Amino acid sequence: MSYFQVNEKCNGCLACVQNCPARALDFREVGGVQTLLHNMARCARCATCWRVCPQDAVEFQHMIENRWDEVVTHALVRCRVCGEVVYAESLTESLDAKVRELVEPLCGRHKLEQQAGMLSGRIPAAGGGTK
Ligand code: SF4
Ligand code: SF4
Secondary structure, X not given: OOOOOEOOOOOOOOHHHHHOOOOOEEEEEXXXXXXXXXXXXXXXXXXXXXXXXXXXXXXXXXOOOOOOOOOOOOOEEEOOOOOOEEEEHHHHHOOOHHHHHHOOOOOHHHHHHHHHHHHOOOOOOOOOOOO
């Protein structure tokens, strides 16, 4: 959703476009339809658009909302011993197949414990048995 939002009172006068000091607003007229455009990369959040709008149509609060937008979600892999989150599942999918076989879902503590166990010969090494 666009940060720049107007309410139903917008009448298309384009005063906001004409007065935006950052040229962050523009418009398109295609097929008998006018579309107001906003470019967040240019916007300085100066609120001039909000001040000059004769219709009180600019919903400027969206521009200064202190919010976190969800960008992407990944399933998580947990340590198979304690359940602590260790990495995103997609991370292993992007690894080479051979490396993937060797990566065990273990947190730092249990990885260390496993390595200590392997050194003492109590646990077989991953990807092969003890000799
Ligand atoms: S100045 Fe206000 S009414 Fe005019 S186009 Fe911009 S938002 Fe719409
Ligand atoms: S906040 Fe300022 S820079 Fe951004 S669109 Fe409005 S007038 Fe332009």
